[in-house]
Amino acid sequence: MKYLIKDLANISELHPDRIRKWQERFHFLRPELGKNGYYYYSNEDLKILLYVKNEILKGKKINEVVSKPREEILKEIYYSNEFSKEELNIIEAISNFKYIDIEKRLISLYKKQGFYAWLKEIHRLIILTGKAWEKNFITISDEHSFSNWLKANILTYVVRNFPSTKPIWLVCTFPGDPHELGALLHYVKLLKFKVPARYVGNLPKEELLKEIKMNNYRVVSISIVLPKKWSVVKNLKAQIEKFGSIKVLFGGYGYKLLKNKQNQKE
Numbered sequence: 001m002k003y004l005i006k007d008l009a010n011i012s013e014l015h016p017d018r019i020r021k022w023q024e025r026f027h028f029l030r031p032e033l034g035k036n037g038y039y040y041y042s043n044e045d046l047k048i049l050l051y052v053k054n055e056i057l058k059g060k061k062i063n064e065v066v067s068k069p070r071e072e073i074l075k076e077i078y079y080s081n082e083f084s085k086e087e088l089n090i091i092e093a094i095s096n097f098k099y100i101d102i103e104k105r106l107i108s109l110y111k112k113q114g115f116y117a118w119l120k121e122i123h124r125l126i127i128l129t130g131k132a133w134e135k136n137f138i139t140i141s142d143e144h145s146f147s148n149w150l151k152a153n154i155l156t157y158v159v160r161n162f163p164s165t166k167p168i169w170l171v172c173t174f175p176g177d178p179h180e181l182g183a184l185l186h187y188v189k190l191l192k193f194k195v196p197a198r199y200v201g202n203l204p205k206e207e208l209l210k211e212i213k214m215n216n217y218r219v220v221s222i223s224i225v226l227p228k229k230w231s232v233v234k235n236l237k238a239q240i241e242k243f244g245s246i247k248v249l250f251g252g253y254g255y256k257l258l259k260n261k262q263n264q265k266e
């Protein structure tokens, strides 16, 4: 991934003039000059810039922070115990779009250790990507493209391994919640248990209700990740149950939090 100075400014929330000044004075960034006359910065430049900013926020002087050679700063960032070496390789592959390396690992894991090891590894990749984003090792675009690729990868696996049958079980996310991966993993587990299920991901509420009303689903699984109020969850459940004897199940990270909160209240 290559960045223009305005991208660095947007991500780091530093003024472009300040970044330019630091670059001229301290030389810790090494942009390449493009044929069009623009400077292009690398992922490493971005990481160093964010590191310098954080150190200054902690109270250090810029001269002190950049007195070390660039290579040493990079080493410090990489080996700050946030991630293991193996995790750093994965993160590097994600930020350089080398998904093929990750795909090969997933295929080999599946062949050697089977379905549950494969599923566990995908779960680990999802969480690792989130942490890498939080720690500024990858951008939000990296996280989005990687999770889209993971989604495609999982769905391809489904098409190759499970016969299509008329579904009786619908799997979706809570309307408006873009976190589809948890729902998708839940769906794959259902298929593994030979449940004829359909996955529709994130639908607007009206479309979801229409889908349930028009088909004879016996169970609907709704995955909640983003925080929801109990009343909103109960309301959706009641709206679905009006269509007949349909079992409505909720699950996911946000649902676990909601239930814990509810239990504390009682």
Ligand code: B12
Residues within 6 Å of the ligand: 123, 126, 127, 129, 130, 131, 143, 144, 147, 148, 151, 176, 177, 178, 179, 180, 181, 182, 183, 185, 186, 220, 221, 222, 223, 224, 225, 226, 227, 249, 250, 251, 252, 253, 254
């Ligand atoms: C991946 C991810 C994303 C990806 C989602 C990609 C995708 N297509 O799914 C992207 C980048 C899009 C994203 C965006 C956002 N995210 Co996000 N994201 C995550 C992350 C890293 C992982 C979530 C996940 O997929 N978990 C893995 C799944 C597999 O776990 P699971 O949900 O528990 O599901 C399992 C079981 O529970 C079960 N299950 C799931 N559903 C169901 C249903 C039923 C019925 C049953 C029985 C079981 C079941 O099966 C699954 C497999 O075992 C988490 C951080 C984290 N470490 O968890 C943040 C996190 C969920 N995100 C968060 C936030 C805030 C956002 C944003 C709002 C951030 C922002 N500021 O922009 C945006 C959403 C913007 C919007 N449009 O609203 C917060 C949520 C905070 C909260 N709930 O309190 C988290 C926790 C990060 C954080 N620490 O703040 N995110």
